[in-house]
Amino acid sequence: MKNDTPKDELQAFIDEQKALHHNFADGYDEGYRNFRIGVLLKQARLNAGMSQVEVAMKLKTHKSAISRIENHAEDVKLSTLSHYAEALGKKLDISIH
Numbered sequence: 656m657k658n659d660t661p662k663d664e665l666q667a668f669i670d671e672q673k674a675l676h677h678n679f680a681d682g683y684d685e686g687y688r689n690f691r692i693g694v695l696l697k698q699a700r701l702n703a704g705m706s707q708v709e710v711a712m713k714l715k716t717h718k719s720a721i722s723r724i725e726n727h728a729e730d731v732k733l734s735t736l737s738h739y740a741e742a743l744g745k746k747l748d749i750s751i752h
Contacts, residue, residue: 693728696739700725703743713742 672679700710707721714721724731724739733749740747 690728692731692736693725696728696736697725699740699743699745703745705743710739710742714738 700707707718707725711718711721721739724735733747737747
């Protein structure tokens with residue numbers, strides 16, 4: 656009986672592709688970092704009990720801009736991230752590991 660979960664199978668595939676294709680590894684890791692930023696922003700917004708519309712109003716922009724920030728975070732300026740955090744009543748904290 657197979658005990659692999661879909662997550663285990665996916666991770667095995669990703670690891671295999673990274674080993675076989677250097678470009679895949681670079682692209683995947685960069686994409687994951689960008690995706691993670693968007694997920695963190697969305698989670699912070701939800702934890703603050705705010706909608707995208709409410710954040711947009713505080714930032715004097717449109718809901719579509721907030722959606723782009725949360726879903727395509729690869730091109731977000733540091734100042735935008737800082738303003739986003741402020742709109743949630745938070746502070747931006749950056750660390751380098």
